[in-house]
Amino acid sequence: MDIKIGSRTFLExxxxxxxxxxxxxxxxxxxxxxxxxxxxxxxxxxxxxxxxQFRERKSSSATLGFRIEAAQLPGVPIQKNFKQIRTRLQVRRALRHFCGTDKVCKQLAKRLRHIRDSVEASSFFACHEIVGSSVLLIHDGGTNPTSNKEVKVGAWLIDFAKCHRIEGGGKLTHRRPWDLGNHEDGYLIGLDNLMELLEGNEEEEEGNDENNNNNEERINLKFNEEKEIINGK
Known part of the structure; x- marks a missing residue:
């Protein structure tokens, strides 16, 4: 599964x-x-x-800091019909379908936690904006929840063509909201939410969807404000 990370997917x-x-x-x-x-x-x-910005709002990028781009399971063509999956529950179900079992979900979350902790401690990430990068998730098809077979999973950060060092010696949190000139990208917001959804359950996400809808309303209001600023109004 290819997951684009970050709440901002365009260069300033x-x-x-x-x-x-x-x-x-x-x-x-x-x-x-x-x-x-x-x-x-x-x-x-x-x-x-x-x-x-339209794609960010239409998908889960604006609210969760990541969106599913594509996925492939054994014996079926690659799936790319994720463009309008944006609520926490929809994303959770898509992740669960890909993983097959809670065991795979939790092992991938554990791997992502290691990546997240490494990113937070990295001096490179502190001074670089990461735009358009993805996380590649892989597992070996352990979809039988009663199987004792060892499940192998992997998660890698990929696609750094739009990674740029910020000028002036500043440091990024990768969690603050983006404003023009601050170069924040929401990268860690995406990793945090992706881990949380992999570790969570569907009942919890049903309760969270109302909050997610409220977040979408705030995102739309902020988008209209940004559009006026960009257009010089």
Whole structure:
């Protein structure tokens, strides 16, 4: 399973990029026909920033700090139909389906905890923004909950093409909300929530979905404020 980590999935340089793209507009209306503004419908094009922030809000990136990009199980084609999975319960069910058993979920969570602790202690991560990176989760197919067979799992950080050192000697928390210029990416927010969902259970997530919906409302309000700032209003 490929999971994109971070609540911000675009580089800050994209804020100044006003080039509008037809292909991204088409991708947007495929996912959400009512999303474009009147001006965007007239232009039939949007900026990359607009599309990336739309994808963050439409998925779980904005609220959980990560989103599932793709997954593959034995004997079936690779699955990429995760674009509108965004609530905690939906994500938990997708993770559980991939893992098959609680044993696999908890072993992957243990591996991710080790990664999270290493990232927090790393001087490299403290001074680099990590955008567009993913966690690759793998297990050996131990889907039988009554089996005594040893289950092998793995988790690796991948895709660091958009990893950049921040200027001025500052340090990132990878947990603070992003504001233009602070370079925060929400990387650790994503790892924290991913571990929590792997370790949790479905009953807990049903109770958490109401809080998640409230978070989505706040995200939408913040997005509208940011759009006005970016557009110079």
């Amino acid at each position: 340089s994209e804020v100044a990029n006003k080039h509008k793209r037809v292909d991204l507009y088409k991708k947007m209306i495929e996912l959400a026909p009512n999303e474009p503004t009147d001006q965007e419908r007239q232009d039939e094009a949007i900026t990359k920033l607009r599309y990336m």
